[in-house]
Amino acid sequence: MKTISAILRAKPGAEATLRAALLDVAAHVADNEPDTVGFFVSQDAGDPARFTTYERFVDQAAMDRHNGSAAVARFFAIAQPILDGEVVLVTADEISER
Numbered sequence: 773m774k775t776i777s778a779i780l781r782a783k784p785g786a787e788a789t790l791r792a793a794l795l796d797v798a799a800h801v802a803d804n805e806p807d808t809v810g811f812f813v814s815q816d817a818g819d820p821a822r823f824t825t826y827e828r829f830v831d832q833a834a835m836d837r838h839n840g841s842a843a844v845a846r847f848f849a850i851a852q853p854i855l856d857g858e859v860v861l862v863t864a865d866e867i868s869e870r
Contacts, residue, residue: 773809773866774835776827778859786854787820793850794823800843807834821856828866835863 782790794813801811810828829835838844 773869774829774832775862775864775866776825776829776835777862777864778825778827780823780825780851780859781856782821782823783854783856784821787815789854790823790851791815793847794825797843797847800841801838804843805834805838805841807831808838 780790780794798811798813801808805811807830808827809830810826812826814824814826816822816824827835827838829838
């Protein structure tokens with residue numbers, strides 16, 4: 773299983789916009805990406821400007837399709853100007869699951 777973990781921070785006042793953009797990607801994934809087996813979005817309870825995603829793909833091809841999708845492109849078009857700093861991104865091979 774291929775995974776991506778990402779930590780994103782919204783600029784002050786842009787939290788709702790970033791949240792909505794992330795949830796739009798999640799909805800797209802649920803409706804259109806059967807090989808994306810998990811797409812989780814979290815908003816930090818103590819710091820609502822910080823969001824985390826955890827994404828699980830059956831293989832590299834599924835991850836590439838997701839990353840190349842129009843939904844991801846739309847997300848970054850919205851997010852780029854409202855991000856506070858760089859996105860922390862970790863791409864990995866899952867070695868354990870519950």
